[in-house]
Amino acid sequence: MISNSQISKILKIVKIVFFGLLIFRLLGINVKATTSLNVTSGITPGQSCSTHTANRYCSLNTCQTGDAGQVWSFGSTNDTCNVMAIQFYLNTTINGFTANTLKLEGSNFRNTNYYCTSSVSGCSVVFISSTQLNVNFQNNTASGINNAQFQINAYNDGFINNGQSWKLSKITYLYNDIGQGQTSTDEIINNQNSNNQEVIENNNANTETIVNNILSAIDTIKYGMNTCYRNYFNVQNVGYNQSSTGVVERVGSSIKVQSTNNINTDVSSGKTLKQLAPELAVGSSYRLSYTKNSNALDYIYLYGSNAVWTNGTDRIITQSDLNSTIIFYTAKNTTGYLYNFMLQSSSGAIATHFVTYGEECSNKLDTIEDTQSQINNYLQDNSDPTADDNAIQGVLGGVTIQDPLSYLLTLPLHLIQKINTLLSQNSCDAIQFGELYGSQLYLPCIDIEDYLGSSLWNTIDVLMAVGLLAVTIKKFYDSVSNIVTLGKEKEVRERLELPTPMEFLQMILGGDRS
């Protein structure tokens, strides 16, 4: 006979299965409803998934200094219309063009934020993503840009929502030479019809171009990934200095500048440029950059060279500069803070994100080489074009669950793994809320240490960590005690409201264990 408690447990299982199926169903409806290649702003939306390409041109005539940038989003967040790769090209051969920054943002980039900088021949990079990604162009020039061309090629993986799939080499037309002044051109799309298979055959002539573009782009990403950035300014050397006009002090990774009277805005650091940045070379050009609070001013002074160095500008260093005492500025009788203080070589790659003192290089080359090799193998395979696309999805690093049962069983472990990965990251990405009346809305990163001071923040850190450890050890001790004590096993299970394995089997198979 089945007891009441067993009936109750069966009902619980039925409820769980029912809600699970309901969630699947809801998710399934969502998948079918969002299969378009989303282009949410900046260019015309509505490119359908079955045409496999987004190839757009956007003039940046109106993009002036200080603009937040324009954001384009590609792809969808489901697995039926993944964007495989994005290629960017920025034509920088424009008169008066000095430097630009392309900031690429996406949740599944191998490198979350990538900055592409060039002042000579343009810039082309590819990122591989299996989820939606955003492209954010930021104008970093001293003046507005005229007639700059910005081209985006989106490479689709060819998996569409009607169940058909085919080889990568036969689906996507990647390159389009767009003339200046045009708003949008895509000849291949114009030649396509609703029958995807016919489109594939029509595009066969472009296969070689497609493959070459992908491989060329991957070469570019290898180069890009190996770029090193160097910050020559050692904030640790700032220390503490009190002068007649105020105090300069390092607070964590920031510089605190305190004016102590109503007359002076300048406060001496008491250190020479050589002491603060020991490896600067005479005759080389360096760029000064930092962020600040509203009290601090946007320049420093080289006492000795009698020179003002404005934030965001380049300067060729002289021997006199190295021997000059550095003066910081804040409004009279206020406290200013300078954050992310950097001195970078103007002739090398310039990072617009903060790099700590020393050199920062990406070491993703092995991964990219491996990816390229796998893509090569895949593209060279001319067998059945309707074969499944799991291989290429694997190459792309996208999530393809090959063994759903074991994944579901270990789902709690996967969740913990993801949370652990997030916790072990030291970087912060601002949360984007999208665009409202032309303004980008986002939640900026907050470093609480800057507000509380390093001493208080470290104390709070230690107290919280000790508290957590104490709770953890207590839980661990209790759990181990329960396990090792005979007769407690059943109680533990009951407290967790889980059926025993035998009860579970009996529910499924029926009958007694014996």
Place this chain on the structure above:
Amino acid sequence: MIARLITKFFNFILSLITKLVGIILTPLTALVSSLLPNLSSYVTIIDNFINTGLTNIGYFFSMLPPLTRSAIILEFNIISIFFTMYAGYIVYEVTIYLVTKIKSMFL
């Protein structure tokens, strides 16, 4: 540094467990795949959903000080160890039960 080491070690253990569970469940997976061919894609959607949700949580994690983060990671790892022990115990008992049943059928 410690947090990264723990995470790498944990990733290794997770990979090992996933593979072992996958091997043990191979027959059942084949059965389920034939009955529910789209299960894999649904699970992928769940995973993507989790990833999307966790992306923004990372913003708040970044505010936590380093020692506290390490302590949280340690706690999660201990939880995962207990989960693994319990899952292993279930697999063990089920296997013993099935073996006993099969033996009784032939004896």
